[in-house]
Structure formats: structure tokens, C-alpha cells
Amino acid sequence: MTAINTPAAPCAPEDVTRVACIGAGVIGGGWVAHFLARGYDVTAWDPAPDAELKLRRLVDAAWPALTQLGLADGASRDRLTVAATLEEAVADAQFVQESAPEKLELKRDLLAQLDAAAPAGAVIASSTSGYPMTDMQTTAADPGRLVVGHPFNPPYLIPLVEVVGGERTAEHAVNWASRFYDVAGKSVITMKAEVPGFIANRLQEALWREALHMVANGEATVREIDDSITEGPGLRWAFMGPMLTFALAGGEGGMAHMLDHFGPSLKSPWTRLEAPELDKKLYDAVVEGCDEEAGERTIADLVAERDQGVIDVLRATGRLPQQRRAQRAAQHEKHQETA
Numbered sequence: 494m495t496a497i498n499t500p501a502a503p504c505a506p507e508d509v510t511r512v513a514c515i516g517a518g519v520i521g522g523g524w525v526a527h528f529l530a531r532g533y534d535v536t537a538w539d540p541a542p543d544a545e546l547k548l549r550r551l552v553d554a555a556w557p558a559l560t561q562l563g564l565a566d567g568a569s570r571d572r573l574t575v576a577a578t579l580e581e582a583v584a585d586a587q588f589v590q591e592s593a594p595e596k597l598e599l600k601r602d603l604l605a606q607l608d609a610a611a612p613a614g615a616v617i618a619s620s621t622s623g624y625p626m627t628d629m630q631t632t633a634a635d636p637g638r639l640v641v642g643h644p645f646n647p648p649y650l651i652p653l654v655e656v657v658g659g660e661r662t663a664e665h666a667v668n669w670a671s672r673f674y675d676v677a678g679k680s681v682i683t684m685k686a687e688v689p690g691f692i693a694n695r696l697q698e699a700l701w702r703e704a705l706h707m708v709a710n711g712e713a714t715v716r717e718i719d720d721s722i723t724e725g726p727g728l729r730w731a732f733m734g735p736m737l738t739f740a741l742a743g744g745e746g747g748m749a750h751m752l753d754h755f756g757p758s759l760k761s762p763w764t765r766l767e768a769p770e771l772d773k774k775l776y777d778a779v780v781e782g783c784d785e786e787a788g789e790r791t792i793a794d795l796v797a798e799r800d801q802g803v804i805d806v807l808r809a810t811g812r813l814p815q816q817r818r819a820q821r822a823a824q825h826e827k828h829q830e831t832a
């Protein structure tokens with residue numbers, strides 16, 4: 494990262510009360526729900542004519558889950574304003590989250606527009622799933638305040654956000670964004686290096702590519718692929734990542750034995766990491782497989798099922814916001830006693 498002379502943010506991350514969300518689809522709407530539940534005033538803007546209706550529906554659908562998680566003091570759906578223009582949406586924002594479609598030119602232009610309209614120094618984060626900020630910040634007058642803040646769907650339930658700057662992002666903007674997300678109840682990974690797809694999507698895409706190859710070759714059905722994860726490794730991954738999980742596969746010898754034992758199989762042709770051609774046959778097989786697996790359940794049914802599932806897993810593994818707060822308080826108390 495080069496040193497950039499970008500102004501300081503208008504306030505400390507802890508003092509933010511007003512957030513702007515630009516683009517209010519699946520992810521932008523999810524961010525709106527998250528920030529409202531954490532007690533912020535949120536202003537949203539989206540150019541689609543029916544955007545406000547869809548956004549308020551999404552927030553209403555998410556609210557029962559958010560209530561279960563525990564709302565911050567003063568949190569209310571009434572604190573959402575839908576602005577008529579982008580300029581109005583960000584005019585007095587202390588932080589901006591951009592969640593527009595994943596198109597590079599669109600993101601470049603939009604980030605430059607947001608930079609021109611937002612208060613000087615206010616950090617602007619993009620939800621992009623994979624573009625490096627270096628490629629998106631090319632036309633903004635102050636690229637120093639532009640960062641990636643990559644969420645996971647739905648942002649109101651999945652804690653992780655990956656934060657990374659581009660070559661022209663100021664280091665203080667990356668640090669500010671990381672601290673802000675932390676204060677706003679997210680679990681933050683601040684990346685030192687720009688990697689297309691960041692960390693988690695690089696991993697997810699590898700898995701997805703392999704799944705598509707298996708469907709394309711008739712080696713597994715969509716349902717078998719899903720069951721192989723939910724009935725298998727997915728159960729472990731909810732609380733222990735793939736590295737530590739595999740260390741246990743080495744028994745008392747841990748990861749060293751695992752590598753000695755199974756390392757050679759890395760060279761055997763288990764994976765086909767070139768992306769498969771998304772031809773009509775594969776496309777239809779994947780779409781039809783998902784429809785068949787969903788059965789009578791609508792998207793709204795599946796969203797409710799997923800939300801409850803995530804909450805149950807978070808609760809069972811001690812990671813609900815209130816559980817984390819209690820753990821932090823207990824750790825603090827222990828630390829005070831031993832100091």
C-alpha cells in the first residue's frame with residue numbers, strides 16, 4: 494500500500510451513528526437490516542423503481558431473526574430512510590457500504606460518484622465478492638478512503654467480513670473500517686494482501702468448481718453434493734476450520750502426521766481446478782437439481798430455514814452476540830483478577 498494523503502474520517506469508528514447503504518438488493522438489504530439491528534440510523538439508495546418495497550420486505554423478514562439475536566438499544570426499523578438520490582443518501586453519512594451489481598465498470602463509476610458526494614474522509618466500503626480494490630479505485634478523486642468490506646449472505650447473520658485496501662488505499666482507512674465493523678458486531682479479517690476472491694471466496698469457489706464438474710460428468714447429483722457437505726464436513730466447519738479439522742485426522746501426530754500420511758494424495762487427480770464450461774446442459778442440471786431439492790419450499794421458506802439454522806448453530810457454539818459479550822466480560826474479569 495502506498496502512503497495516501499486522504500483526510501481523516503469525520504469521527505471515530507465508535508462514534509458512528511449514521512450509515513449509508515448504496516444498492517439494496519440481497520446484500521445491500523442484508524447490510525441495512527444488520528446496521529438497523531445494531532442501532533444505527535441507515536439511509537439507503539437504490540435506482541430500481543421497486544427497491545424501497547423490496548428492501549422493507551427484506552428487513553421485515555429478517556427482523557424476527559435479528560430480534561432472537563438481540564437488538565441493540567434503540568434499534569428500530571423506523572430508523573431507515575430511503576433517499577431519492579445517491580447524493581442525498583450519503584450527504585451526512587459517517588460510513589458508506591456499497592452493494593451494487595458485480596460489474597467492474599459500474600463499481601468504478603459508482604465509487605467515484607460516492608467519493609464525490611460523501612463527506613470528506615468518510616470511509617467507503619465495497620461489498621464486492623472478488624474485485625481487488627486496486628481495480629475499482631482507478632477513477633475516484635480520493636482513492637485513499639476506498640476499501641473492500643466483503644460480507645457473507647446474509648450479512649445480518651453471518652459474522653465474517655473481509656477487509657482489504659487497494660494499492661492507493663490509505664492504511665488508516667483500512668484500520669478505521671476494520672475497527673468500525675468490529676464495533677458494529679461483525680467478525681473481521683483484515684487482509685494484508687489483495688487476493689482476487691479474498692480468502693473465503695477463493696476457498697468456496699474451488700469447492701463450487703469441483704461440484705460443477707461432478708454434475709457435468711454425472712458423477713454426483715446436486716442433492717448428493719449438498720448432502721455430502723451438510724451431513725459431512727460442514728458440521729465440523731461450523732466451529733473448526735479445515736486446517737485444524739485435518740490436524741485431528743493425524744491423530745496424536747496432528748498435522749505433521751496428516752501431511753506425511755495424506756500429503757502424497759495431493760498429487761493424485763482428485764481435483765479439476767479449471768472451471769467447467771457452463772453450457773446449457775450443466776446450467777439446467779444445476780438449476781433443476783436445486784429446484785428438486787427445494788421441493789415445495791419457496792425462497793422465503795428457505796431463507797427462514799437458513800436463518801434459524803444459522804442462529805441455532807451460533808447459539809450451540811456460543812457465538813451469539815450476547816454470548817460473545819458475556820465471554821469477553823468473563824475474560825476481562827479473569828484478567829483483572831490475575832493482574
Ligand SMILES: NC(=O)C1=CN([C@@H]2O[C@H](COP(=O)(O)OP(=O)(O)OC[C@H]3O[C@@H](n4cnc5c(N)ncnc54)[C@H](O)[C@@H]3O)[C@@H](O)[C@H]2O)C=CC1
Binds near residue numbers: 538
Ligand atoms: N449475493 C451474495 O451472496 C453476495 C454478494 N456480494 C456482493 O454484493 C454486491 C451486490 O450483490 P447482490 O446484493 O447479490 O446483488 P442484487 O442483484 O441482489 O442487488 C444489486 C442491487 O443494486 C442495485 N443497483 C443497480 N445499479 C446500481 C447502481 N448504479 N448503484 C447502486 N445500486 C445499483 C439493483 O437495483 C439491485 O437492487 C455485489 O458486489 C456482490 O458481488 C457479496 C457477498 C455475497
Ligand SMILES: C[N+](C)(C)CC(=O)CC(=O)[O-]
Binds near residue numbers: 644646697
Ligand atoms: C456467491 N458469492 C460469490 C457471491 C458468495 C459470496 O461472495 C460470499 C457468500 O455469501 O458466500
